[in-house]
Amino acid sequence: MIPEQLRKSLEARVAHAFSAREAAVDVMKDLQFHYGWLTDEAVGEAAEILGLSRLQVEELATFYEMIYRRPVGNKMIHICDSISCWNAGYEKILDHLKARLGVEVGGTTADGQFTLVPCCCMGRCGDGPLISIGSTIYDHLTPELVDQALEIERLSGTAAPDHKGQA
Amino acid sequence: MPKLIIDNLPVEVAPGTTVLEAARSIGITIPHFCYHPALALASACRLCAVKMLDGPVKGIQMSCSLPAQDGMVVSTTDPEALKMRALVIEWLMMNHPHDCPVCDEGGECLLQDFTIAGGHSRRRYQGDKRTHRNQYLGEHVYHEMNRCIQCYRCVRFYQDYxxxxxxxxxxxxxxxxxxxxxxxxxxxxxxxxxVDICPTGVFTDKTGRYRARYWDYQFSPSICQHCSVGCNLAPQAFQREVIKIVGRRNDQVNSWFICDRARFDKKGINDPSRPREPKVDGEATDYETALDALAARIYDFLEVHGPESLAFVGSSRLSLEGCLMLGELAANFEAAALSFYGDPAEAKGSQFATELLTEQNVAAPADLASADCIVLLSVDLMNEGPMLAPFIRKASLTGTKVYRVDAPALPSEQRLPFDCLDAATLAEVPLETASRAIVVCHAARTPHEELAPLAAKGVRLAVLQPGPNGFAAGLAARKHGAVPFAEVLAAKKVRGIVAFESDLSAANLKGVTVLGCADWRTSELAQKAGVFLPTTTWMESTGTSINFEGRAQRFERTFRPGLPLRGLDAKYYAQSRYGEPAPGQPEVPPPQPPRIPRGEIPGGQEIEAWKAMARLLEKLGGEPIVEPLTGSWRPLREMDPEAGGERIFGLFKSSEPDTL
Incomplete structure (x- = not known):
């Protein structure tokens, strides 16, 4: 169940949209911020607010890589595995991250702090290899810089989970 | 009109035609998966590559999404294009399982055809294949997602169309x-x-899985007999059993598609308890004896009660041939009554529609797609003509307003696949401002005084009939002066009836003898009948059906009638080399068909209803009839069942009943 106030604000967003689908991403992001991830219940609520079927919401939710249909940690680590970062040696960075966090791709650390997922390009192909943690992008990475980045994020970790704050 | 050259052949096409369609128009098939004439473009599969040798664009192009333009020189056989197509096939096959032998699509699979045509016969990719979990999609469609090649045909059909x-x-x-x-x-x-639209085996027909291969089937062009839209389809029969039913293209009636009732409702035809034997007073006999007995009983009945107490009863399930022949049969006894419908509203409505409709004011299903105002007038569309809905949806998506007037309440699980506005009366609908308005209504429910003025105003009409061949029944009723059976009963003169594929309820037949009944269904009427004659279903018959818009369409026999081989009673195996079952052993038929040649098919005595009527007429002293379509109807004899049918309005000189 979402608070009445959130429902009202989402309905207002949909009312302003040219079509329901146009507002779908905003609605899903707000619901994700509320629940921590886009739960089945949230998909149902999004469908109701948007006037779509649950499947039609699922179609959009599973298309976007920053909508999470499974529980995730406080902060998301996206690592670019596209061609430019591959050229720049992203695999070394990925191996390092997996070892440091003790998780496989798609996994969440035992303390629930980070979830590691691949992504496809952040639009800064000259600066690879790069990752994003929460809403911060770290570029020109080496294993040492990765450790520093994780340290910074860990320290600010208890604050509001900022990947959700994008909403 | 763009002129272009494809494989050295010049071709001129309408503006907007794609290169793929232009090639198709001169008989060149460019391989394709995602392209489907009824669906929007996707350009998803990349298989339809051609080489543009000269003209406004050059090099390898996707022919499905490239509009034909002047000066194009296209090669479908250029080595570069062939190489591209071969590579695309290999790439699409990378994740596709090698399960053709256990796939129900095998043998009728577009992917199989083009894989072979593309020359891909050795797997180079040695890695793991992508796999998916399948879903339960209900009792009709089986899901096997690993076979998917991402052509998007299914979702474009399901959601968009x-x-x-x-x-x-x-x-x-x-x-x-x-x-x-x-x-x-x-x-x-x-x-x-x-099932039809998937180019490979992701969706297969669960009701007919693992029964037979494509090359085993008996096929024929047929017409659906579930409602009066008259969708074109092709039953696939194997060993006297309908295994699957697939859609058949008719651009005016059903495009490429059929509804689920047409596809999956095979129960009645395959029903093991279908009456197969002619019976006299419940005793099985042969057809000739049964017909003799019926003729004799009709004579005896006439001696005692006179012709005015006899009624011949048919229904809109009869083919056009059946309707005409029943009229002839009744006309043989001047005072005898003739009925096609029980309910007076259905009878009068059906007949009125045949009088009112003309080539000018009738709307074909496909006309709905280009209408600029559509009214659903007291009609339960999803039951009475579901295949009209996709055409209405098409119009609705382009901005056409759809109004529902006096709509029956829909069951909660059913919704119309388009938006519509509710209006209390027809007067509230702004029909005057539309130039291509169409009113969809039901013959039995719409008052006649509402329809005639509409037609006069230039509104076109889609008047759905109470039964699949209601239009033919309406015409025959007009010609031979049929009366609704309720009125026949109310007049209290009738003492005996002879029924052909009639849906009369036996409950209100007190004091009326059922002299004879011919049907392929089990019914109370058949139980009460003195003489029972089994008839063939439309799939086992050749005949003509007229849909609600007066379009005569020919259907051809798919298979010879008789008991399906599967589940055949052990008695038919008794003479086989397996011999009688051992004493005390259950009568289990051996797994193989009988090896003894037989002259006739077990349970195969059924004949078309019109032939039963013709033979009865002959026994009652009439002339032998070999062809029921005579006079004005003659041109329909040579109709090509695959040519889309023809409207019957041109067949008659005037609309006077006796010229029909």
Whole structure:
């Protein structure tokens, strides 16, 4: 169940949209911020607010890589595995991250702090290899810089989970 | 009009035609998966590559999405294009399982055809294949997602064409998945078309899985007999059993598709308890004896009660031939009554529609797609003419307003696949401002005084009939002066009836003898009948059917009637080399068909209803009839069942009943 106030604000967003689908991403992001991830219940609520079927919401939710249909940690680590970062040696960075966090791709650390997922390009192909943690992008990475980045994020970790704050 | 050259052949096509369609128009098939004439473009499969040798664009292009332009020189056989297509096939086959031998699509699979045509016969890729979990999609469609080649035909059909919302595409890139939000039956009443439209075996017909291969089937062009829309389809029969039913193209009537009732409702035809033997007073006999007995009983009856107490009863299930022949049969006894319908509203409505409709004021299903105002007038569309809905949806998506007037309440699980406005009366609908308005209504429910002025105003009409061949029954009723059976009963003169494929309830037949009954269904009427004559279903018959718009369409016999080989009673095996079952052993038929040649098919005595009528007429002293379509109807004899049918309005010199 979402608070009445959130429902009202989402309905207002949909009312302003040219079509329901146009507002779908905003609605899903707000619901994700509320629940921590886009739960089945949230998909149902999004469908109701948007006037779509649950499947039609699922179609959009599973298309976007920053909508999470499974529980995730406080902060998301996206690592670019596209061609430019591959050229720049992203695999070394990925191996390092997996070892440091003790998780496989798609996994969440035992303390629930980070979830590691691949992504496809952040639009800064000259600066690879790069990752994003929460809403911060770290570029020109080496294993040492990765450790520093994780340290910074860990320290600010208890604050509001900022990947959700994008909403 | 763009002129271009394809494989050295010059071709001129209408503006907007794609290169693929232009090639098709001169008989060159460019391989394709995602392209489908009824669906919007996707350009998803990359298989239709051609080489543009000269003209406004050059090099390798996707022919399905490239509009034909002046000066184009196209090669479909250029080595570069062939190489591209071969590589695309190999790439699409990378994740496709090698399960053709256990796939129900094998033998009728577009992917199989083009893989072979593309020369891909050795697997070079040695890695793991992408796999998916399948979903339960209900009792009709089986899901096998690993076979998917991401052509998007299914979702474009299901959501865009048919207006379903519970099936679609999720994920992206290599994780694209076609399915539902969770397991559960597909909700759209057109879901079965996924089976036809999938170029490979992701969706197969669960009701006919693993029964036979494509080359085993007996096929013929046929016409659906579930409602009066008259959709074109092709039953696939194997060993005297209908295994599957697939849609058949008719651009004016059903485009490429059929509804789920047409596709999956095979129970009546395959019903093991279908009456197969002629019977006299419940005793099985042969056809000749039964007909003799019926003729004798009719004579005896006439001696005692006179012709005015006899009624011949048919229904809109009869073919055109059956309707005409029943009229002849009744006309043989001047005072005898003739009925096609029980309910007076149905009888009068059906007949009125045949009088009112003309080539000018009638609307074909496909006309709905280009209408600028559509009214659903007291009609239960999803039951009485579901295949009209996709055409109405098409119009609705382009901005046409659809009004529902006096609409019957829809059951909660059913929805119309388009938006519509409710109006209390027809007067509230702004028909005057429309130039291509169409009113969809039901013959038995719409008052005649409302319809005639509409037609006079230039509004076109789609008057759905109470039964599949209602239009033919209406015409025959007009010609031979039929009366609704309720009125025949009310007059209290009738003492005996002879029924042919009639749906009369036996309950209100007190004091009326059922002298004879001919049908392929089991009914109370058949139980009460003195003489029972089994008839063939439309799939076992050749004949003509007239749909609600007066379009005569020919259907051809798919298979010879008789008991299906599967489940054949052990008695038919008794003479086989397996011999009698050992004493005390159950009569289990051996797994193989009988090896003894037989002259006739077990349970195969059924004949078409009109032939039963003709033979009865002959026994009653009439002339032998070999061809029921005579006079004005003669041109229909040579009709090509695959040419889309023809409207019957041109067949008659005037609309006077006796010229029909």
């Amino acid at each position: 048919a207006g379903g919302t519970d099936f679609g595409v999720t994920g992206s890139a290599g994780r694209v998945y076609f399915g539902r939000f969770e397991d559960g039956p597909l909700e759209s009443p057109f879901s079965g078309n996924l």
